[in-house]
Amino acid sequence: MHCRWxxxxxxxxxxAQEPSVVKFSTTTRLVILDVTVKDRSGKPVEDLKPEDFxxxxxxxxxKIAIFEFQRLGIPEAAVAARxxxxxxxxxxxxxxGARLRxxxxxxxxxxxxLYFDFSAMPPEDQTRAQRGALKFVDEKMxxxxxxxxxxxxxxxxxEQDFTDDRDRLKSxxxxxxxxxxxxxxxxxxxxxxxxxxxxxxxxxxxxAEFHIFNTDRKLAALENATRMLAALPEKxxxxxxxxxxxxxxxxxxxxxxxxxxxxxxxxxAFYPVDAGGLVAMAPGGDASRGAPKGxxxxxxxxxxxLMDSLRAQQQTLYTLAAxxxxxxxxxxxxxxxxxxxxxxxxxxYYILGYYSTNPAEDGRFRRTQVRLRDRQSYRxxxxxxxFAAKRFDKMTSTDKExxxxxxxxxxDPMNELPIALxxxxxxxxxxxYFVPVALKIPGSQVPLARKGAxxxxxxxxxxxxRDQRGSLVATxxxxxxxxxxxxxxxxxxxxxxxxxxxxxxxxxxxxxxFLVRENQSGRVGTFETAFRVPESWPEREWISMSSVVWSxxxxxxxxxxxxxxGNQKRMAAHPLVRDGAKLIPSxxxxxxxxxxxxxxxxxxxxxxxxxxPKPSVAAAVTVYRDRQLVIESEPLxxxxxxxxxxxxxxxxxxxxxxxLPGRYVVQFSVFxxxxxxxxxxxANIVVLP
Numbered sequence: 001m002h003c004r005w006x007x008x009x010x011x012x013x014x015x016a017q018e019p020s021v022v023k024f025s026t027t028t029r030l031v032i033l034d035v036t037v038k039d040r041s042g043k044p045v046e047d048l049k050p051e052d053f054x055x056x057x058x059x060x061x062x063k064i065a066i067f068e069f070q071r072l073g074i075p076e077a078a079v080a081a082r083x084x085x086x087x088x089x090x091x092x093x094x095x096x097g098a099r100l101r102x103x104x105x106x107x108x109x110x111x112x113x114l115y116f117d118f119s120a121m122p123p124e125d126q127t128r129a130q131r132g133a134l135k136f137v138d139e140k141m142x143x144x145x146x147x148x149x150x151x152x153x154x155x156x157x158x159e160q161d162f163t164d165d166r167d168r169l170k171s172x173x174x175x176x177x178x179x180x181x182x183x184x185x186x187x188x189x190x191x192x193x194x195x196x197x198x199x200x201x202x203x204x205x206x207x208a209e210f211h212i213f214n215t216d217r218k219l220a221a222l223e224n225a226t227r228m229l230a231a232l233p234e235k236x237x238x239x240x241x242x243x244x245x246x247x248x249x250x251x252x253x254x255x256x257x258x259x260x261x262x263x264x265x266x267x268x269a270f271y272p273v274d275a276g277g278l279v280a281m282a283p284g285g286d287a288s289r290g291a292p293k294g295x296x297x298x299x300x301x302x303x304x305x306l307m308d309s310l311r312a313q314q315q316t317l318y319t320l321a322a323x324x325x326x327x328x329x330x331x332x333x334x335x336x337x338x339x340x341x342x343x344x345x346x347x348x349y350y351i352l353g354y355y356s357t358n359p360a361e362d363g364r365f366r367r368t369q370v371r372l373r374d375r376q377s378y379r380x381x382x383x384x385x386x387f388a389a390k391r392f393d394k395m396t397s398t399d400k401e402x403x404x405x406x407x408x409x410x411x412d413p414m415n416e417l418p419i420a421l422x423x424x425x426x427x428x429x430x431x432x433y434f435v436p437v438a439l440k441i442p443g444s445q446v447p448l449a450r451k452g453a454x455x456x457x458x459x460x461x462x463x464x465x466r467d468q469r470g471s472l473v474a475t476x477x478x479x480x481x482x483x484x485x486x487x488x489x490x491x492x493x494x495x496x497x498x499x500x501x502x503x504x505x506x507x508x509x510x511x512x513x514f515l516v517r518e519n520q521s522g523r524v525g526t527f528e529t530a531f532r533v534p535e536s537w538p539e540r541e542w543i544s545m546s547s548v549v550w551s552x553x554x555x556x557x558x559x560x561x562x563x564x565x566g567n568q569k570r571m572a573a574h575p576l577v578r579d580g581a582k583l584i585p586s587x588x589x590x591x592x593x594x595x596x597x598x599x600x601x602x603x604x605x606x607x608x609x610x611x612x613p614k615p616s617v618a619a620a621v622t623v624y625r626d627r628q629l630v631i632e633s634e635p636l637x638x639x640x641x642x643x644x645x646x647x648x649x650x651x652x653x654x655x656x657x658x659x660l661p662g663r664y665v666v667q668f669s670v671f672x673x674x675x676x677x678x679x680x681x682x683a684n685i686v687v688l689p
Contacts, residue, residue, distance in 0.1 A: 029356040031057070032066070034235040034267050035370055036349045036381040044348040045378055046071060055354055056369045066353025070234060071108045072144050072346060096148055096158050096228050106234055110144045110346050111162060112339065113238045113268075115225060116176070118153045120218055120242040123179045125275035129241040130176055132273070132335025137169050140340055149173065152221045158228070216255045218245055220415060222270075222320075223259040230266035233351050237326065237342035238263070240272040241335070245316040254413035254513070254526040256316065260323040261411075265386050269326035269345070272317035273338030277331070325383070361389045365411055387411065408462055408515055417525030418442055419516055422587040424547035426575040427536045427604055427647075428504065435533060436502040436576060437463070439514060440587040441525070443496050446482075446518050456483045463514040465503055473510070474503040498584060502574070507535040536604055543679035546602040548668045549576065550683055552595040553584040575602060575649075589685045593661070596653050597621065597685075599668045603648045607675035614639050616673040619650040624665040631658055637673075659687045 033055070037045040050067040114133055118126055141147065141164075149160040149172050160172045222240070229236050263270060314330050321328040327345065329338035358366065367385040372378055422438045439461075446457060458481050465474040482497070499516070513528040536544045557580055576583040583600055591597060599621050606615035621633040633654040642649040650670065664687060669680045 029359065030065075031062075031354055031356055031368070031386065032233040032267060033352045033368060033370060033382050034233075034349050035352055036347060037372070038379045038381075040377060040379075046348055048350065048372070052372055052374065053350075053352060054371050054373055055352060057354075057356055057358065057366050060357060062354040062357065064352055064354055066104075066233065066351060068104045068107075068233070068351040070349050070351060072110055072348045096150075096161050104233055104351060106146055106162065106232070108144070109146045109162075109164075109234075110142075110343065111146050111148070111232065111234050111236045112342055112346075113148045113150060113225070113229065113236060114173075114339070115150045115152070115222070115238050115240050117218060117221075117240065117242040118151060118176075120245060121275050122243065125243045126176070126178050128277060129273070129275040129335055130173055130178070132275075132338070133173050133241075134170060135334075136336040136339040137166055137173070140336060140343070141166060141169075142343070145343065150225055151176070152218070156221045156224055216415075216418070218242075219255045219259045220418075223255075223262045223415070226259070226263040226266045226268045229268055230262075233267070233353060235346060235349055236266070236268045237346060238268050238270050239339050239342050240270055240317070240320065241275050241338075242272060242317065243276045244274060244314055253530070254528040255415055256319065257411070257528075258413045258415045258526075260320065261387050263320075263324045264383055267383075268324065269342075270320040270324045271326040271338060271342040271345075272321055272328045273335050274314060274317060274328070274330045274332075275335060277333040277335070356388075358388070364388055405462065408464060408513060413526035413528065414515075414524040415526055416523040417445060417516055417518065419514075419525040419527050420587045421512075421514065421527045421529065422585050423512065423529070423531045424549055424585070425533045425536075426546045426602055427544075428644075431506055433505055433507060433533050433536070434502055434575065435505050435531075436500065436574075436585075437512070437514075438585040438587050439499045439501075439516065439527070441497045441499070441516060441518075445523075446497060446520075456481060458482070458519040459497070459499070460517040460519065461499055461501070461514070463501070463512065465505065466511050466513075468509045474505065476501050476503070498587070500576075500582070500584075505533050507533045543670055543672055543677050544604040545670055545679055545681075546575070546604075548599055548601045548681040548683070549583060549585050550589060550666070550685065551583050551586050551598040551600065552591050553586075554581045554598070555584055556581045573643075576600070589683060591656055591685060591687050593656050593659060593687060593689060596655050597666070598651065598653050599666070600649070600651045601668060601670070601681070602642070603650060603670055603672075605646050606648055607672050607677075609674060612674050615641065615648050617648050617650065618671040618673055619652050620669050621652045621654050622667045622669065623654075623659065624667065625662065630664065656687055661687055661689050 035053075037048060039045055046069065048069075050064050053064060053067075055062045055064060116126070116129055116133075121129060137147070143164070146162040146164055147160070147169050148158070148162045149169065151157045151159050160169065163169065222238075225238065229238075314328075317330065318328045320326070327341055329335075329341060332338070352370065356366070365385055365387050368383070370380055370382050372380070418441070420440045424436050424438075426434045426436070428434050441459075446459070458479055461476065461478040461480070463476045464472055467473050478499075478501070480499070509530070509532050511528070511530050513526070515524060515526050517524045536546065557577070574582070576585075583598065601619075603617055606617050608615060616637070616639050618635050618637050620635045623630045623632070631654070633652050636650060636652050638648050638650060641647060652668070664685050665682055666685050667680050667682050669678070671678050
């Protein structure tokens, strides 16, 4: 384990903030189960009473406190006198559905939420989703259906509460602003510079830095939507219109798990609809994107890359559906069928509620079992368990320590604090690698308490690394007290706090899980990801090198806002520390034009000969936009080893002032001038004004 620091990162200031939201929360032990009962022929059983059911939680019998039957499919003539559901506009209230948890507000109605993720759809897919929703409301909506409408662009909005008013629904859907937030929709090839198309789209400078890593935010918005619906005990179907959830590199697995767990607790099933429809990809791309250039078009790399990217985006949609009991509709051009399959899946069911006899708020999984006392031949369908509530505030220091360690093991992650993370690797020896980890927290999300002329807080960090077999191979646990004077405080509120640590590992596949807790409000953030430490001792004809760290900031060690380890020997061995200053990785890869881009990497075992006993290595950084060279750095030539024998450190700087705001591909190129071998590493960055 190497030294751990907490710096105030000034790589990019937040260009926009999330709107302030007043959040109310309450704690209850009420557990709601929606149970479908069918006979041997597959028909719903509708004549059961509370005494026919027996419920247990973790083997302990529970008393039924709520019992309702939701009868769906009643003939329209029999419900003519049924009152119409309110056509309230949910956006005016910021709420949806019932005010009281456990209150059945919509008797014998099918609840469907149409959720449009405009941040994940280009304009043409937004139009296709709009038409599909209008077609369903016009032609396929029944008297049992109550529809609500939610939209996610820069933030989550409730456009319409549950209603059966077709005219009101069509008015809301037609009022969509097509093109809204479409600049946030990820291109199919965004993660691979080789697949980038010739597009003229400029990046919008009013995006917050953390919004660029928008995969987590899409899932967090889905989680918030399910929490809004949790007060309704009825079964709900959320039809999620999206063009897929793309990947941005280091993915936070915890956020996907948190969204699924929240949906299961709220009795919400996801029915994702791929708004892109059935896609037939021409080898060179269709007219909607510029043709790729280079050998990738002729080798098949472009085509395979586009298909892999499409499947990766659809995979997340499939996971959301499978883990919540829903069904994904992929590769279909009639998007209204995605709503219809959710409609058909919801049959008559029973609502059973009980107050758990287990008062512990430990966040652990609790297994539920429902059975019929006498009619064993019937088939029951219900969720087999849930994650208990969890609280980490208002605890003693001993309780906090224990609970934070417990949270690391929970299957239900906490994602109240947004964080981003980056993993790199540097070789220390032939079979030993140092893996630095940088974790970034928005400064605006960390409340501080004043003490004299300074403001302070305590941030808790706990992390673990497991190998492919699940064995624990490394851990870290830090409690860092942050003290900021007036000058640094002003920067922190506009910038970020960045925590750096590291592990010593062998080459291989690993899984990293990190928890962060700020101790003023007790909020916890979780980040979980898989990563690989590549073997950096290849055959002689190839260049062996480390990860490339992209940065715009070097800070002296004395400037750290907090420190967990001051071991001088470890500081000297850290690959990113030089002359008492540390290179701060840009986790989110967002830069200002007023900054300089710094690229750092290490090359291992460069070629030497009797004529050239010292290494001779050249490095440069080139910047591309739409596959066109925009700017190139001055070449760097290094002819000496660094602190470690056989290692050549390479640090290239480039001013960004000549670049226009937008997205770019940066390439770090290394050339062994003796062996005449070449290697390169690429990354996507964003430049703001």
